Amino acid sequence: MTDDPEGQDIRDLIGMRSRFAFALVALYVLTCFTCAASTLSGVVHPGPVFAAAALCSTGAIVLTATAGDPLPLRYAIPVSAIGPLSCGLVFSVIPAPPSSTLQTWTLGTSVALYTVMCVRGRTPFAWMGFVATAGVTLWWCVSTGQGVGRGISHGVVNTAPLLMSSFFAYTLRPLSRSIFELRRRSTARVAFEAAAAAVLDERDSQLERLDEMARPLLERTVNGPDLSAEEVLACTLLEAELRDSLRARALVDPRLRQSVRTARGRGVNVVLLDDRAEDLAPGVRDALVTSTAEHIDRIDHGSATIRLLPAGRPLLATMLVDAGETYRIEYEHDGSIAEAAH
Template identity: 45%
Template sequence: MNTANSTVSDLLRMHSRPARAFAVLYAVTCVVLALNTAPHAEVRWPLAIAVIVCVAAAYALVAVEGDPLPVRPALAMTFSGAIASASVLWVVPADPAPHPIELWPFGMSTTILVFMCVRGRTAYAWCGMLLMLVVAALWSHLTGPGMGYGLGLTITSAGPVLMGTVCAYTIRPLARSIYLLRARSMQRIAAESAAAAALEERDVRLGSLDASARPLLERIVSGEPLDENERIECGLVEARLRDGLRAPVLQVPEVDRAAATARRRGVEIVMLDDHAMDSASPEVRRAVYREVVDALDSVREGSVTVRVLPPARAAMVTMLVKGEDVRRIEIGHDGRRTGN
């Protein structure tokens, strides 16, 4: 989950498998209620329309991404309750009074409206509630008992929508605060980890420098003249320090050993790093190191320039080898040679 862009839908896991399982249970409930209503219906096929509309709205609620809920799905859900209610009331007689279970589209559609509130479409949810009340009032008016009768049967559905509204205005700002705090916490942890890694890398480099340079520094401080081998070792330490500053990505034991051996033979080596290897995988890096070691070992005299290119280049690493002949070796982003 991308914490910085997370929403209340993510907090409630409205796109998760449990949410989809809840939608399936919702669909089964609609079917059961429609079957219970069927014996009392004058015509049965409108009940199927009500079931299809309610199930489609529930599926869209858990399947459609975005916060707040996109306008088109929200509009469809707004009218779903009125369509489902009208489909059932059309075939249910007003006299005798319908059993509460026969008014199931109101309760099932109210569930959709409540979650519309949670997903940031409170105004659409109340429009849907108003449309359902209008349908109930028209039904009772046209069938005889009067508008008040239909409103009295269905007005209680507004209660859950009101609670959903209050909950939405409470949960949504809270969710934003939770995810904002979590994002800041993750940024702080990442910064601390990066600082710790930098300190660890610094300690490793200081330890390596101490092991290689301290004996020579102590020898210099002693005032005794340096012999030829010690002068060579001083040059190798200086070159290694320069490589560590110019091309830290190439500072691995096998490359260090190959470079030191080549320099003892009198080969001039230059290493440069423009960061194309920063995101390379360990396997690719190992392949590049093998190619660099092979190039260094192949030169008896002359020079070798190893350059890690900028990230946008076609090749990742180039090596210019000047020995008995001049060769330019290119290594691609997969760690394999692309030119020689």
Template identity: 35%
Template sequence: MAADGVVFAEVGRDVSDMLGFRQRGVWIVVGAFLAAVWTVVGYLSWETDSWIPMLAAAVLSCSVVVIVRAHGDPLPGLPTLVALLTGPLVSALALLQTPADLAPSVLLMWIHGGPTAVYCFTAVRGRFPAVFAGVAAMAVVFGFWGQATGQTFMDGVSRMIIDAAPLTMSMLFALVLRPTASSVFLLRQQTLERVAQTSADIAADEERTQQLDILNTLARPLLKRIASGEELSDAERTECALLEAHLRDRLRAPLMSELKLDRLAYEARLRGVDVTFIDDSHLDDDPAAVALDDRVTSALAALCADVLANTESGKVFVRVATPGRSIAASVLLRDGDENVRYELDHSGDVTVFH
């Protein structure tokens, strides 16, 4: 069963999903079961004039809720321990106030039938040893109750024979269900991985096509002009330099294109400003790395727009930091002897250094 647990851990599912334990309807079944138990216990408490059977029913109710709510496969250790102790504890508490003359009635059946239901689900969740231990302990309690009420030890144990059928069925069900569930969840995970890979391939193809279209639109006219062999004019040479800088930005700092800074950078370069964009946010391959917050990207776009629009000369360096740095991005303006540095933290606040 440990192998099953490994598979389920990989796909994030367990047998309880196939049993519908994640659905709200399961609580209707649980409520009906516990309502029946408490109805019998209420009558038994009235007959025996004792509150101890209610304590036993409370223990059983808590155990049922724990088993239904527990996630993981096989069943985790603490819920397994709760299930194991349910049978002997409920039996000991309930039988303490149950005289022998109630033995043939339905009032005795809930004492071993309730824990048996818990053991059935425990078996399906892959904890056979806990089921065997719990049933054995419960049988011992019934045996001593038989002796204490003027019967034999085996007379007490025989009251539980009826539980053999559901327990056997649950174990056979588990032996069939668990391997099947393992295969189903593994196939589901493989399907999800294939779909994700296909989606990634489609997205990559679309991005490649889009970039080729952009490159074709921007570079083809100048490439044709260069291929003609005619000497380029000064304006065309300037246009080539600007295009080269623009294409370099798209490769080195794709985030700046997403922030619509291409046009502002183009206009600043026309005025003679040396603009350099660097985006290092994609260099960290850690899947746990958190993308830039929207507040940071909005603040960065506004800051760059202001700096590029109001700079007439010098150099402008815009850099998005790698994940994990104390700052999210920085903008450096150099104009002669004047150096101004802007730093953005991960909340989008800007600090200016002169």
């Protein structure tokens, strides 16, 4: 798996974003510093011990809070180095042999980090860090006269948790891919069904509007008598409005529709065109509709063409008016008038 913008992160499957997970991290941090503070017997310089606790705590926070799956390399490499570094810091100041087995607490805390690294998809880095930690431990035991056997025993004891986490990672992670794929398909299906439902709703809305607007005149045409001049004009205006609803969906607004209908009734030829194919922000649409409606209300004869331009053009829309004189009104992308060109 890769770092996925849609949130396909294995942390979601094992609850690493939950409050309980962050509570465990807090407990881990508290444990590190408690171990550091309670194992200072025979330690002259405690600074390195607390530095090791800070290193382990930082690693736990990074493993829990860092997004991306697998864990990004820029974090995986430093975290894998925490084991040998923290052990080296502690071994440099504790007595040899230790006054208590708890003084080698960094061996356990570093393995805890490596088990989580396996789950985060960086099993090879976890094992490299573990081997480096075991090497540091073996070197310390040999150089301080504790013997090879003691150094090896530390590594053998801590191998079991890492083996278990490696097995868990290699079984869980392939399963997680299937889970995420199923979720993606489910999301796509829901989106498709929602889009289909929206299309059906829009169709029903258009049918209701058509029924409301056209049925009376159609019934009048079928049942007779012959249409009067006023009714013929009403049919003409209705046909133009229906054409507007198909050619200029973004401009279909009650305010503009009334102005256009009234202007057509005065004999003005009004054409609405939408070449944008994108929805307008409500504020921009309101400003554009209000301005064009006001201009159409002032036209007594001639023609006017309002056109929404394709997305990416320098202008949002234009209004070309031929009413004795010809001029063009240009609209900025915020719906305001740019200039009037004659």
